[in-house]
Amino acid sequence: MLTLSTAGALAACAVPNQGTATPAVTVAAPPNTIVIQSPAVAAPPQTVYVAPPTTQTVYPAPAVAVAQTVIAFYDAINRRDFLTAWNLGGQRLAKGGTYASWANGYATTSWVALTVRSTSGNTVYVDLSARQTDGSLRTFSGSYTVSGGAITGASMKRLS
Template identity: 55%
Template sequence: MKAAGILVAALISASVAACGTPVVGVPVPVAAPPATSTTVVAVPAAPQTVYVQQPPAYVAPGDTAEARTVVAYYDAINRRDFATAWSLGGSRIAGGGGYTRYVDGFATTSWDTVTVTDVRGSTVSVVLSAVQTDGSTRTFSGTYTVSGGVITGSHMTRTK
């Protein structure tokens, strides 16, 4: 009987260890043995910063250099790499306010999701959902013009 108890304990330990192996991007439950009056379970403090994997930046009907440029632009914005976004065309579509004003324009934007709906030559048609820091979402549709790997123009209209 004692050997059977040791075998069961070994199987439980193996199961707990297997459940505790994380897979990137997928939440994994971790089973813990039930607490008894003699069991002490340490609970780690909650982390100060939690990073959440975001959805893909776009869905493209055709994988073209022009579509990739627009996607790279929004990827840079989502990473808060405004220098890269500026060099990918932000400088050309900022409206003359300069770099600081351009960056300040994203102060209330948490995350952008851009969907490429069509690519015709140098014109990339998109739908943009911009999640705001207050939890609301602003939706836009329009086009970007891309030349030489840089956005050279845009015509976006707020739809919601």
């Protein structure tokens, strides 16, 4: 700690600083902050705020295409466009059943919410929630296999 006598303090006030070093006061910077300071410059330090990193998942083009097929399939079901959904893979998922019986299987489905968790090659891993016309909610988790722009197989497990 620096202590000045009263006479010294009065003398210090009467004499201007001429080339005398001014003590610097350092304040702790907030987290994620870079402080740039030049010791030869008397200006206050510049502060640059660095935003936390953002996470963005970038899928290669084939991964986007296979996921988009499954998304389009459920979009068609939500729009009640069962013919489009049939052509996007419903035909293969019906396992030999007719279009009418497959489409009728969605008669009590109000809407479907799909979450694509990931892709690996031609496999799309999803979570699915299907609201029924009676208000109940059915949830599923599993995967779809896509080839040639259509769903060729599924492995889904009902959770509730």
